[in-house]
Amino acid sequence: MSLPDHHRHHQQGQPISASAPEAPNNYPVPLSPPLPAVSKPIELARAMSASSRSSLFVLERDRVVHEDEWLIAVNKPPGIYCESVLASVSRFVGDSGESAKAGGVWSNSAPPELHLANRLDRDTSGVMLITKSHRVASKLVKAFTEHKVKKTYIALCVGVVPKWEKITVRSGHGRSKFGAWRVYAASDVGRSLPGGSLVRDMETSLEVLCVNGKKRLSKISNQVNIEEDMIVVEEKALVGDGASGEKDEVLMRASPRSGRTHQIRLHCQYLGIPIRGDVKYKGVYEWEGKVYDFHALHAESLSIDHPETGERIMFRAPLPSWASQDLEL
Secondary structure, eight states: OOOOGGGOOOTTOOOOSOOOOOOTTSOOOOSSOOOOTTHHHHHHHHHHHHHHHHHTOOOOGGGEEEEOSSEEEEEEOTTOOHHHHHHHHHHHHHHTTOTTOTTSSOBTTBOOOOEESSOOOTTOEEEEEEESSHHHHHHHHHHHHTTOOEEEEEEEEEEOOOSOSEEEEEEEEEEOTTSOEEEEOGGGTTOBOTTSOBOEEEEEEEEEEEETTEEOGGGTTTOSSOOOEEEEOOSOOOSOOSSSSOOEEEEEEEEESSOOTTHHHHHHHHTTOOBTTOGGGTOOSEETTEEOSSOOEEEEEEEEEOTTTOOEEEEEOOOOHHHHHHHOO
């Protein structure tokens, strides 16, 4: 397993090059490309379609992956806004016959105080956690802030096949002067951006599961400790983004160690393996004769120390067909 020299780092993650060049106005320079022109009309059409679907969305019981007195975890479908799932959960709880549940946090005269504990992008599917009281919500806010929540995602990418099995990417994250989320140099973390926001840190661990439907786990299954390369982003990516040349399907598992907007999508783009259907970050939306309306990103699991019992608990969402057919899970 090897990386190009400009990307090779020890696990300590020390940068190997100077900071990104300064812009004339002294703002940090984004290291990922701007949004492609084609993304604007496609994203608009997707947003309108999602608004229509979301207004009609009704949560089915088989999408509830966990429920107790304090929490509900659901498997969010793609193309639905989080707020619509939350509203549907409110109706679901009220109609489930549990509004007078003994020992619960609500009664017929006091409905649950539902809050989103985590958010997923409109087209991302998978585990969404909802709390039933302000007190529990505040505890989970603290847990997320202190990075005590572990999340894994499955992404189907189309682009350049990585030479690595596992990797961690550390970079800056922020909005460019055009308002788009972009990757910035790790050394730019803390610097000001147009509009007054700051570059914040983001770190993602990625693991290759399958390439073109063939598992790569067999190569590493007998190893207990697998060395994990690290890229500390300080320059524009030199690998292609899959826009031209030969492309392959790469099924990845991603573990974000921070919770930035579009984090996994941005890091996959930076590595030259944008997520299928993710037109905003140069992912193909027409692939092998089919047009895709959503990006192929699924929140697979979320694990926390239960805010009331203290027990470590993991919520898992069933895999969508585009992932399960390769992993056979």
